[in-house]
Amino acid sequence: MCGIGGVLYKNATGKVGADLKRLIYGIRHRGEDSSGVAIFSAKEKIGKYDVLLINVRVENDKAAEDVLAIVEDLLKKVGGEILEARTKGTIMSIRAFYEGSEPDLCYELDKCKVQTISIGNQLRIYKDLGTSDQLDEIYNYSSVEGTHGIGHARLATESVVSPDRAHPFWAYGFSDVAIVHNGQLTNYWKLRRKFERWGYQFRTDNDSELIAIYIAHYLKTDMKLQDILVQSLEDLDGTYTFLVSTPTEIGFAKDKLAAKPLVYVDMEDRVVLASEEISLQALLPDMENVTVEEPPPYSTGTWSITGEHNFTKLTYRAVRLE
Numbered sequence: 001m002c003g004i005g006g007v008l009y010k011n012a013t014g015k016v017g018a019d020l021k022r023l024i025y026g027i028r029h030r031g032e033d034s035s036g037v038a039i040f041s042a043k044e045k046i047g048k049y050d051v052l053l054i055n056v057r058v059e060n061d062k063a064a065e066d067v068l069a070i071v072e073d074l075l076k077k078v079g080g081e082i083l084e085a086r087t088k089g090t091i092m093s094i095r096a097f098y099e100g101s102e103p104d105l106c107y108e109l110d111k112c113k114v115q116t117i118s119i120g121n122q123l124r125i126y127k128d129l130g131t132s133d134q135l136d137e138i139y140n141y142s143s144v145e146g147t148h149g150i151g152h153a154r155l156a157t158e159s160v161v162s163p164d165r166a167h168p169f170w171a172y173g174f175s176d177v178a179i180v181h182n183g184q185l186t187n188y189w190k191l192r193r194k195f196e197r198w199g200y201q202f203r204t205d206n207d208s209e210l211i212a213i214y215i216a217h218y219l220k221t222d223m224k225l226q227d228i229l230v231q232s233l234e235d236l237d238g239t240y241t242f243l244v245s246t247p248t249e250i251g252f253a254k255d256k257l258a259a260k261p262l263v264y265v266d267m268e269d270r271v272v273l274a275s276e277e278i279s280l281q282a283l284l285p286d287m288e289n290v291t292v293e294e295p296p297p298y299s300t301g302t303w304s305i306t307g308e309h310n311f312t313k314l315t316y317r318a319v320r321l322e
């Protein structure tokens with residue numbers, strides 16, 4: 001199974017962390033192996049610099065000191081600096097100045113055996129073993145405000161249970177792109193080999209990570225998110241519904257078999273999406289006054305933080321073998 005959820009506030013900042021906690025708690029029955037959230041907030045600027053948010057994994061207090069020294073050293077070499085570092089559970093959240101290439105920073109951290117969970121000017125990912133409420137007890141992500149975000153409750157299918165294989169998946173090396181996925185990609189290894197030939201690096205053997213890399217790659221070519229999602233329905237084989245989040249949008253793609261559910265409500269102040277209505281009920285007190293929509297099979301949609309909505313329904317024609 002697996003449960004996915006997302007929330008996007010229109011032209012406003014809202015209680016994204018608290019919303020995601022309730023949404024994902026509402027679908028915890030779809031997977032209790034691990035859980036996670038990706039929260040996007042507005043860019044923080046100090047003078048002319050954008051503050052970079054880096055979340056890395058640390059295993060204990062000693063490791064935290066070592067990891068901090070490594071990051072500090074790497075940033076110094078390129079004229080960057082750490083503004084703040086806080087550790088909760090096994091995640092260190094760093095705010096930094098850094099003008100260099102983000103993939104290069106990740107690869108350097110990798111060489112020093114530091115696992116990056118997310119990098120971006122707007123994105124922070126918190127993910128770990130257990131349910132969304134257990135995750136919140138450690139990371140207190142429910143206090144984080146933002147513009148939009150996505151969350152996940154995992155029942156592992158394609159790879160073992162571990163904190164780094166929990167969702168959301170960040171497109172390794174690329175800032176501010178995250179996905180959550182319910183389903184299986186049957187052409188994962190074939191596509192992964194293609195992306196590796198193009199120079200992309202994967203950090204896990206979880207099929208969902210491919211979706212993040214796929215989207216980051218096409219965003220780099222200046223394609224619109226909605227067009228990438230439409231194209232993904234052709235390129236990704238298997239059964240899936242996934243949500244993606246960029247600095248300005250949330251999108252979904254639902255394959256032609258539509259075995260993985262998705263519902264949403266599009267309200268005046270925000271859009272809320274989830275695998276099941278029971279999850280929406282966990283968040284929205286007044287379900288009587290909202291219209292729950294269900295995207296049809298083989299469709300995609302996006303919502304932007306400025307209120308635009310796009311929707312595409314593809315037509316599937318089965319090939320007849322004569």
Ligand SMILES: NC(=O)CC[C@H](N)C(=O)O
Nearest residue numbers: 001002155157158182183
């Ligand atoms: N149950 C699911 O939908 C699993 C999603 C993904 N294949 C994973 O293993 O993380």
